[in-house]
Amino acid sequence: MGSMATRSAVIVGAGQAGARTAAALRKQGWQDRILLLGDEPDPPYERPPLSKDVLAGSTSPENGRIYGPEWYADNAIELRTSARVETLEIGARRIVSGGGSAENFDILVLATGCRARTVDCPGTGLEGVLSLRTARDARRLEHLLGSGGDVVLVGGGFIGLEVAASAVARGCRVTVLETQTQLLERAVSSHVADHLARRHRHRGVDIRLGARVVAFEGRIGRLRAVRLADGSCLPADVAVVGVGGIPNVELAQAAGLSCDTAGVGGILTDSHCRVADDVYAVGDCARFDDAWLGRPVRLESWENAELAPQAAAKAILGAPEGYGGVPWFWTDQYDLNLQLLGLKQPVERVLVRCDPESGSFLTLGLSEGRIAMAALFNAGRERRPLKQLIELRAIVDPRALADPDTPLKRLAKEAAANGKPD
Ligand SMILES: Cc1cc2nc3c(=O)[nH]c(=O)nc-3n(C[C@H](O)[C@H](O)[C@H](O)COP(=O)(O)OP(=O)(O)OC[C@H]3O[C@@H](n4cnc5c(N)ncnc54)[C@H](O)[C@@H]3O)c2cc1C
Structure with missing residues (x-):
């Protein structure tokens, strides 16, 4: 002791x-x-x-x-x-x-x-097949992306999509493979996922949903291709496995x-x-x-x-306080900063605030009149009041929430003044 x-x-x-x-x-x-x-x-x-x-x-x-x-x-x-x-x-x-x-x-x-979780299939040991968790992984991957070529992302989660955006910026040809029928299935609503998929496709990323990798194939120890469950084969110089932690x-x-x-x-x-x-x-x-x-x-x-x-x-140090709060996460892909508040859950209604065409907007998932989760597309300035509304479990008029002329700051202030419902 x-x-x-x-x-x-x-x-x-x-x-x-x-x-x-x-x-x-x-x-x-x-x-x-x-x-x-x-x-x-x-x-x-x-x-x-x-x-x-x-x-x-x-x-x-x-x-x-x-x-x-x-x-x-x-x-x-x-x-x-x-x-x-x-x-x-x-x-x-x-x-x-x-x-x-x-x-x-x-x-x-x-x-x-x-x-990093790995995938259970042949060829994971080939040079060019990697995952991204550590500084060492990032240095290696940065070096490989520098030579351009064909990059396959195994997994359409945050890491896969961020790497896809970075690889596109480095001039690579990029394919994202996702076994589920939407991107980021565990984290975001289909509305948010579809928006992200459109952004990636617009930049030339080939997004394949419902696609499962069965083997990494190579020559002399180096990755050459990724084989899918439907029998097709994609040329690949680099494959990044991003299937969770x-x-x-x-x-x-x-x-x-x-x-x-x-x-x-x-x-x-x-x-x-x-x-x-x-x-x-x-x-x-x-x-x-x-x-x-x-x-x-x-x-x-x-x-x-x-x-x-x-x-x-x-x-x-002997002064315990309960830990917890509205979970917050962000991701940056191309010129998009996406911030998420709350955990994915079933909602009764989805509101869109501001015009998605403007590039800066919010989607709000409502449950029993309260905001259960929110996605902020290039709208980080709204994080604070939104977080407060969620934290207070405030019941808010959906028309006011959807109306860009009603400041969220005002709604949060009113909710705080009214105290917690129930
Ligand atoms: C590529 C990447 C991008 C990310 N981007 C975002 C983002 O945009 N937004 C966001 O909110 N979050 C992001 N995250 C998540 C965020 O970085 C993690 O949640 C955070 O790093 C967790 O910190 P940690 O200290 O708990 O774990 P870690 O950062 O994993 O640190 C744990 C450390 O403990 C070491 N360790 C484990 N076992 C032992 C042992 N037995 N002895 C000694 N050492 C040990 C590990 O090697 C590691 O160094 C990202 C994560 C990654 C990998």
Whole structure:
């Protein structure tokens, strides 16, 4: 055990959530040791630019670093990169890293994130077949896209579509393969998906729905083609598999901590990010009891990696506050910034605010008179009032919502003044 004089907070996983946890702990008053261990060679960085500006060639992953080297020294954060934690011994309050070195903890925070899901078919080991999760993946892919050629995206989710847009910008011929009958099936309504599909097709992307890959085919170890279930074959110099993430829970599971193994996966926490006494989990790897939604969720988003660490630090420092809120996610594709508020769910009615032809508009999904989810197309300025309306679970006149001359700010102010219905 750590001595009473100097306690140790050990954070496993040096991604965005891990780094933010270290910062939040220090800022909120943790005076003792903070050790941040990550298995990647890079110090903590943000992933969103990897599929966007990095692939477009306009920035490097290094520019996405969360803190510079001096920050770790100034804040007395011990950062160890290329350090994989192999075992958690919860009872003994010890973690063991590769090579057998052990560290004691008084507080343990798991921020192990996700890894890219793969597809189960022949040829995934060919050169030119890759996934995109890390800075290393992005550097490799950026290099490959630089030579143009035929690029096939396996999966019409956010990563696939962002890579498609970046590859088009690099002059590649791009095909997106999606097994479902719409793009982004898990995340957005068909209305939003159709709009995105039109944008991509307009830029020359061949989008194939209901298409399943059965093999990657190559010559002398290099990818040459992608074969589909209908027997057809697409020429391919590069194939990027973007079929979702798998939360890294194995470490927690082996240590006997509660994990969801049947559903979306994740290390189970309460609404204070707590897994067990003195053990916490934050970010993509956690399935937390969302205090606002009133049910467990696992989110793979930049915002969750920012905010969950704040909540965990509060709980660790003895001032717990329920964590949760209206989920927010964004994606950038071509000249479109799309922001999403709320989780996909069945809605009774969809309103469109402003003219889609103008390029800046909103779609609002209504359920029982309340906004359940919203999509903002180049309309980020409306995020704040919309989020407030959703948060308040306000019942709003649909005519006012659909009317661009009625400011959402005003509606949010009125709803806040009226207080929560029910
Ligand atoms: C290409 C890409 C684009 C994205 N774009 C957007 C976007 O536009 N908007 C948005 O909202 N979100 C976006 N996201 C999602 C967002 O980046 C993630 O939700 C966020 O990075 C999660 O942070 P995390 O720290 O929980 O996990 P991660 O960033 O995955 O970090 C976890 C770290 O822990 C390490 N680790 C795992 N196991 C161990 C172990 N045993 N020992 C040591 N280290 C370990 C991992 O290697 C990793 O470095 C994007 C993600 C990707 C991959």
